[in-house]
Amino acid sequence: MRLRKTPEKPYDDREMIPVEVAGISVCPPYQGYVVILQEKVGDRKLPIFIGVAEAQAISILLQNMKYARPLTFDLFGYILEALEVRVEGIRVTKLVDNTFYAVITLVDTNGEIFYVDARPSDSIALALKTRSSIYVAEKVLSAAAIQMDQMPESELDAMEELKRQLQDAVSAEAYEDAAKIRDKIRELEEKSGGKKKS
Numbered sequence: 001m002r003l004r005k006t007p008e009k010p011y012d013d014r015e016m017i018p019v020e021v022a023g024i025s026v027c028p029p030y031q032g033y034v035v036i037l038q039e040k041v042g043d044r045k046l047p048i049f050i051g052v053a054e055a056q057a058i059s060i061l062l063q064n065m066k067y068a069r070p071l072t073f074d075l076f077g078y079i080l081e082a083l084e085v086r087v088e089g090i091r092v093t094k095l096v097d098n099t100f101y102a103v104i105t106l107v108d109t110n111g112e113i114f115y116v117d118a119r120p121s122d123s124i125a126l127a128l129k130t131r132s133s134i135y136v137a138e139k140v141l142s143a144a145a146i147q148m149d150q151m152p153e154s155e156l157d158a159m160e161e162l163k164r165q166l167q168d169a170v171s172a173e174a175y176e177d178a179a180k181i182r183d184k185i186r187e188l189e190e191k192s193g194g195k196k197k198s
Contacts, residue, residue, distance in 0.1 A: 010103050010115050011093045016135035019046070021062060021124060024055050035124055037092070037136060044145035046136055048092070048100050054121035061128040073125040080130070084109045089133035090123040095140050 034047035
């Protein structure tokens with residue numbers, strides 16, 4: 001199999017700011033779940049709205065939880081490994097009409113570089129799976145970053161508790177309990193004024 005090489009780099013490395021995943025939260029102003037990216041040098045935090053499934057996937061990766069069978073992000077990681085292609089990094093490159101855009105940068109064994117357009121949520125999950133670097137364009141941080149004190153502590157605390165419960169259920173292979181916890185997550189979303197995302 002051979003990937004099609006993108007003719008030119010779709011971002012400027014000089015504008016990219018290194019970040020890390022600070023966590024997942026439910027926050028009413030953002031109408032549901034957000035993944036929070038924290039710049040490594042500085043105090044800006046970027047909340048990106050994501051769906052329920054993506055929030056659960058990122059939470060699982062952040063907590064190093066294990067499932068009996070591979071999940072979607074595991075599958076992509078295994079496929080890239082089998083093809084001897086590594087993830088050099090992922091970059092949130094732009095914000096257009098309240099939609100974030102990301103690029104996954106891949107490198108093969110010959111040193112050829114490939115750029116893949118992707119949703120930030122999928123890109124972040126893949127970066128966590130492959131332990132790859134995450135960056136955000138300065139113009140995106142300038143436009144959408146917030147201070148953490150703008151996010152309600154009650155929702156953060158509730159999500160942390162649900163993540164602990166989910167981890168316990170998965171570790172015990174109590175999948176019925178895990179499903180109930182997912183229902184609680186949805187209830188929390190509704191109470192916080194968020195909207196369900198299919």
